[in-house]
Amino acid sequence: MSELLEADLLVIGGGMAGAIAALAAREAGGTVVLVRRAPGATALSSGAVTVARDDAAVPDDPLAARRGPLESARRLAAAHPEHPYAVVGPALEQLPEALAFAARVLGELYAPPVDRNRFVATPLGLAVPCALCQRTQAAGDLLSVRGTLAVVGFADHLSFDAGLVAHGLRQLGRLGVPHAAEVLLDLPVGGAGSLAMAHVLARALEGPGVAEAIGDRLRAVLPPGAAAALLPPVLGISAQARVAERIAERAGLPVAEPLSDLPSVPGLRLDAALEGALAAAGVERIRGAIQAPVRLDEPIEVAGRAISARAWVLATGRFTGGGVVRERALREPLLGLPILAAEGGQAGVHLAERPAATLTHRDRRVGQPLLSAGIQVDGRLRPLGEDGRPVHPRLFAAGAVIGGHEQAVDGTGLGLAILTGWLAGRSAAGKGEP
Numbered sequence: 001m002s003e004l005l006e007a008d009l010l011v012i013g014g015g016m017a018g019a020i021a022a023l024a025a026r027e028a029g030g031t032v033v034l035v036r037r038a039p040g041a042t043a044l045s046s047g048a049v050t051v052a053r054d055d056a057a058v059p060d061d062p063l064a065a066r067r068g069p070l071e072s073a074r075r076l077a078a079a080h081p082e083h084p085y086a087v088v089g090p091a092l093e094q095l096p097e098a099l100a101f102a103a104r105v106l107g108e109l110y111a112p113p114v115d116r117n118r119f120v121a122t123p124l125g126l127a128v129p130c131a132l133c134q135r136t137q138a139a140g141d142l143l144s145v146r147g148t149l150a151v152v153g154f155a156d157h158l159s160f161d162a163g164l165v166a167h168g169l170r171q172l173g174r175l176g177v178p179h180a181a182e183v184l185l186d187l188p189v190g191g192a193g194s195l196a197m198a199h200v201l202a203r204a205l206e207g208p209g210v211a212e213a214i215g216d217r218l219r220a221v222l223p224p225g226a227a228a229a230l231l232p233p234v235l236g237i238s239a240q241a242r243v244a245e246r247i248a249e250r251a252g253l254p255v256a257e258p259l260s261d262l263p264s265v266p267g268l269r270l271d272a273a274l275e276g277a278l279a280a281a282g283v284e285r286i287r288g289a290i291q292a293p294v295r296l297d298e299p300i301e302v303a304g305r306a307i308s309a310r311a312w313v314l315a316t317g318r319f320t321g322g323g324v325v326r327e328r329a330l331r332e333p334l335l336g337l338p339i340l341a342a343e344g345g346q347a348g349v350h351l352a353e354r355p356a357a358t359l360t361h362r363d364r365r366v367g368q369p370l371l372s373a374g375i376q377v378d379g380r381l382r383p384l385g386e387d388g389r390p391v392h393p394r395l396f397a398a399g400a401v402i403g404g405h406e407q408a409v410d411g412t413g414l415g416l417a418i419l420t421g422w423l424a425g426r427s428a429a430g431k432g433e434p
Helices: 016-027 040-044 069-079 089-105 162-170 198-205 210-221 243-251 265-281 413-428
Strands: 004-012 032-036 118-121 127-130 148-154 180-185 226-230 284-287 300-302 305-314 325-327 329-331 340-343 346-350 395-397
Touching: 004 016, 004 413, 016 032, 016 089, 016 265, 016 305, 016 413, 032 305, 040 265, 069 089, 089 413, 118 162, 148 162, 162 180, 180 210, 180 226, 198 210, 198 265, 210 243, 226 243, 265 284, 305 413, 395 413
Parallel strands: 004 032, 004 305, 032 284, 148 180, 148 226, 305 395
Antiparallel strands: 118 127, 300 305, 325 329, 340 346
16 A cells, blocks of 8 residues: 555646646645646746737837736737636736745746846847746846857857848838847857757756856957847756856856757756746655546545545646647547547537647647647636536646647746736635635
């Protein structure tokens, strides 16, 4: 017989949504166990937090005139009643509080939020509005750079094309983006090599003297009027290594990273920060897979341990995290919850038995039912069954497992994970209701 571990809350899933739910419940005084089988999509993310696109902005609107995170989320909720931002109702107004909570509990990682979005460059030279960004990204806020932005590439590091980024940013000058000029540096990294994988290069840059040597070389080749430098997104995995700060001290100007594509060092950094925050908060973490079917009022077996909880948060993600799987039909594997989404403005379209070819559209600019598939929840984030009623009064859901939203179209990103995780964790601990 396995040893019984009892808790106020069991969180299933350890990405951003699950971790924030666990941390919110712990701050409310509950005992929390978190089970995760793998990092999931959070470790693949850019590391920054987007909340919603400003759907009222036109291409020539200056970045400084764009709407902030809360107003953009409000507009998204008003236009799409099936979206989780709409479903949680008045609790959407607590979005700033949820973001501030995430920034506080991950204080070594995220720069403090400001009263607007920061605009951070992408590897294609675009500008993305971020409600939160990592400290290594903050100095690259395109609205705060007063002068030339030096876009720095490392020789033979093919994952980041400084010329492409600088060219893209120059095309955005009419929007208030600073002038960008590319710079190329040789890497003083013994052993790793400039062709190394991003995470290997990031670890090499943490080594003694490496960041300082890069800063010295950068200082010597900065273009006239340089006010900040944008380096490839490989500035260390450990926030404690202070790679960006060490380069900046020797280069004599602020240093930042852009958002990252895959593989994502900022995503790995975020995952490590979440693990550290959970450990510091006293959340019991168990690595392993939960076997279906799950009966919520009975102990759950995982990794040789039995866990009994008063409440549960399902934060298993979507396809990457395993919260939604396709085995002839779409299904939620642990509890057998119905998979629903929205299509053509109609909420609650049942997708489970639909052929795969009917779940996507050729036009990539429109919503894709497959990519918005997930479970349905009520205003308190309680999953609903086939009858439209909560399947259990103490079961909550958070993050991408909730259907009705698609990041590629609405820009919700990790902002939705933070809001729903924070609300679900507090509700599960008995502190407030969404």
